[in-house]
Amino acid sequence: MAGARPEATEATLVAEVVKDILKKLNSSSSSDHQGIVGIENHVRRIQSLMNLESPDIRIIGIWGSEGIGKTIIARQIYHKLASHFGSSSLVLNVQEEIERHGIDHIISEYTSELLEKDRSFSNKRLKRTKVLLILDDV
Structure with missing residues (x-):
């Protein structure tokens, strides 16, 4: 690269290496639930519904009886896919949080x-950023 500042090139390379390492760590050791039978099938199915390559908005619901593992699946998806997004957040116990603090506080x-995941974000930039937001117990 003619004229490129060595510091900028080095910083870009370091950022890419860190991003790659985090992606590998998140996908290989995402949580303690990896031994649960069938969990990866659920995660793969939901991941295919997300169509990560598409710029479109996706809203996917996991519905079922209490105690069947919906939260575990949501956590697995978060840990596996968060590094694919510009920003991400996992919000657990949404109903309880709304009752305790109110919806405006939660939002x-x-x-x-x-926004804090990347200090350079602004509300305007967040609108153009790929975001993973998982809400549990809605």
């Missing part, structure tokens, strides 16, 4: 959490 808290 404000998690919007700022998404």
Whole structure:
């Protein structure tokens, strides 16, 4: 690269290496639930529904009786896929949080959490960024 500052090239390379390492760590050791029978099938199925290559918005619901592992599946998806997004957040116990703090507080808290993942984000830039937001117990 003629005229490129060596520091910029080095910083870009370091950022790419870190991103690659984090992606590999997240996908290989995402949580303690890897031994649960059938969990990876559910994760793969939901991942295919997400169509990660598409710029379109996706809303996917996991529905079922209490205690069948919906939260575990949601956590696995988050840990496996968060590195594929510009920003991500996993919000557990949404109903309980809304009852305790109110919906406006929850919206404000998690919007700022998404923005804090990358300090250079602004609300305007967040609108053009691929975001993974998982809400549990809605």
